[in-house]
Amino acid sequence: MRRRNIQLFLLLGVLAMTSLFSCGVDRWPEYYKWTGRDLWIDSVMREEYLWFEDIPNTKDLNYFLEPDAFLKKIISPLDKGYSSVDTLYATPLPSYGFDYTLYSIVGNDTAFNALITYVIPGSPAAEVGLKRGEWIMKVNDDFITKKTEELLKEGESRKLLMGEYSAQENEAGETEGVITSYGEANLPASRPVEDVTIPAYDVLTGGVGYLAYNSFSAEDNSELLRLSQYYKENNVKEFVLDLRYNAGGAMDCVQLMATILAPADKLGSTLASLEYSQKQMSKDRELTFDNQLLQGGNNLNLSKVYILTSSTTAGAAEMLINCLKPYMTVVLVGATTKGENVATASFSSDKFQWILRPVVCEVFNSEGKADYSTGFTADYAVNSLQDFAKVLPLGNPNEEMLSAALGIIDGSIVLPEPEPEPEPETQMKAVKSVKVKRTFRNGLIVK
Structure with a gap:
């Protein structure tokens, strides 16, 4: 019966489209x-979209499509999935709250070990004490296979066999990495989990400030201001901003972060210029390093900032990098960023209960540059999983990416750097990476 109903709906849709203008009669209201x-x-796209001139003619469009399918039909070739x-x-969605990467087990072509690569604070995984860098070897006493892997994503409580990595010498006198079990963990049942904006922060030895910042979220601006006071009170002179998991967020939060980090004598200077379409040129404006945003916080007066990046780093995070570059030294440590150099705005419909986020403007730094559509290349390339012994909780000075930034700061690492070292001889190969679906807004959002 359900299939017949679907077929009937599709048939009605086709008949409706062919008769919308039959006999010169406007049939749009009827359908x-x-x-x-x-x-x-x-209607919103033709008025607000940066590339509105690329939208096809109305007569060439099918208005019976699902919203996401319809949007794909009308966006510009320049729009690389930015609009949504x-x-x-x-x-x-329900989740245990951790990301992981599967690695094949030596001598077993059907089983895997799961390396935990991120744990969301407050999640079921965090409650039981799972940490970044630990390994899951079995779930409910079974090896992890293509079939049982689903048990790691969501569901009832699970029993996990936990392991840890160590480098050992084999019979041939060669060093190789092995995973050995050290105990069990009882993972609570999954539930809806939301990531946090700031999962870790600290002042490290030598007065180096560290901040893991997962989203440019206005809801946490007060916490960001509080931390700026904390860093100021601890006389932080060097700063590592961890944006490896940051896929974007709100432009006003970029403005606040930039104002906290920038040299004090640059406050009041132009941060960015926003350029809209010909239809919306009245919205063109400039953003500044605005001292008024620091109520309850402090400017750190930095001349240099070290930013940890990955292929996830995008949108608002990339705007920050681009707009700081004219005023201070920005050292990127990690991998090439995603490359999102435009901004979206949100338009909601209470009637249809949908929200549309089209690209509305380009964002240039004070030098008129926005040429990072292919991403920013790291000044010091680091694979965060290249040495399993250094896959550690965020903020640990020995963690692969943070330790590289600290090495550049103390001079033990000199730029430019050689190619990253290969993975240790574990004989394990990465098979699959799984990430919890985040609720943060991606890209770069302008109000």
Whole structure:
């Protein structure tokens, strides 16, 4: 019965499209209950979209598509998935709250060990004490296989056999890495989990400030201001900003972060210029390093900042990098960033219960540059998983990426750097990486 209903709906859709303008009669109102959402998307895009001139003619479009499918039909070739549409009722999915990468087990071509690469604070995984760098060897007394791997993602409580990495000498006198078990963990049942904006921060030996910042989220601006006071009170002179998991967020948060980090004599200077389409040129404006944003916080007056990056680093995070470069030395440690150099704005419909986020403007730094569509290349390339002994909790000075930044600061690492070292001889090969779906907004959002 369900299949027959779907087929009937599709047939009605085809008949409706062919008769919208039959005999010169406007039939749009009659079919609005099916086309209304797409018509709303169409109207917003033609008015607000940066590349509105690339939208196809109305007569060439099918307004009976699902919103995401319709959006894909009308966006510009320049839009590399930056624009999006989603239901207003999107909610976090149940999860245990940890990311992991599967590695093949030596001598067993069907089983894997799972390296924990991130643990969300407050999640079931965090509650039981799982940490970045630990290994899961079995789940419910079974090896991890393509079938049992699903048990690591969500569901009821699980029993995990935990392992740790160590480098040992084999019979041939060669050093190789091995995973050995050290105990069990009882993972609580999964539940909806939301990541936190600031999972780790510290002042390290030598007065080096460290901040892991996962999203440019206005909800946590007060915490960011509090931490700026904390770093100031501890006389921080060097700063490591960890943006490896930061996929973007709000532009006003970029402005705040930049104002906290920048040299004091640059406050009031131009941070960025926003350029909209020809239809929306009245919205063009400049952002500055605004001292008024520091109420309850402090400017750190830095001349240099070290930023940890990955292929996830995008949008608002890349805007910060681009806009700081004219005023201070920005040293990137990690991997090439994603390359999102435009901004989106949010338009919601209470009637249809959908939210549309089209690209609305380009964002240039004070030198008129926004040429990072292929991402920013790291000044010091680091594979965060290249040495399993250094896959450690965020903020640990021995963690691979942070230790590299600290090495550059203390002079033990000199730029430019050689190619990253290969993975240790574990004979294990990465098979698959799994990440918890984040609830943070990606890209770069302008109000």
